[in-house]
Amino acid sequence: MTKPKYWSQAKVFLSKKDKVLKQLILKYKGSLKTRKDPFFSLCKSIVGQQISVQAANSVWKKLENKAKRIAPKNISKLNNRQLASCGLSRQKILYLKILAKKFITKELDIKKMKKMSDKDAIKYLTQVKGIGVWTAEMFLFFNLMRSDIFPVQDIGLLRGISVNYKTKYPPSELQLKRFKNKWSPFCTVATWYLWRSIDPEPVSY
Secondary structure: OEOOOOHHHHHHHHHHHOHHHHHHHHHOOOOOOEOOOHHHHHHHHHHOOOOOHHHHHHHHHHHHHHHOOOOHHHHHHOOHHHHHOOOOOHHHHHHHHHHHHHHHOOOOOHHHHHOOOHHHHHHHHOOOOOOOHHHHHHHHHHOOOOOOOOOOOOHHHHHHHHHHOOOOOOOOHHHHHHHHHHHOOOHHHHHHHHHHHHOOOOOOO
């Protein structure tokens, strides 16, 4: 597990810019870390779509037990019944199967993505059925460790902002825009600390 090179610089930058974040940075230890395993990361994001962190963790543990190891060939070998027994919906089963196939055939080229801008990388990933903007952002966040990802569709981020900045839930588009401008180019780090403030366990995909 490795942490981003920009993390220390980002903490100093955000602490100067934002009193609330300064307190969170002082309170919570640790940092964003990556496993450097693209398939694992995308699978976990798909499993976590539109369900709570607790529910996603429960499904994920069952999937890990069933697959033995989260790898394209292992997932593709599991039949629909086996995947459904992990708590996966029909849609998510389809998405995982498509993803596994794209990794096996090398149709999805992660190395190519590393050279793309955030916007282009999100566009490239969302061409895969089952990968929407949020899932693509989680991948850029947790696997590629891009520094300025601000996932405005993420419930945890919206809750974190609402709780820490005493705003209504969900915050307005204008408020979100202001936060993005204030925290850029380190929105990833700001988001990570806001997640930590509402969930004691660091989130990872």
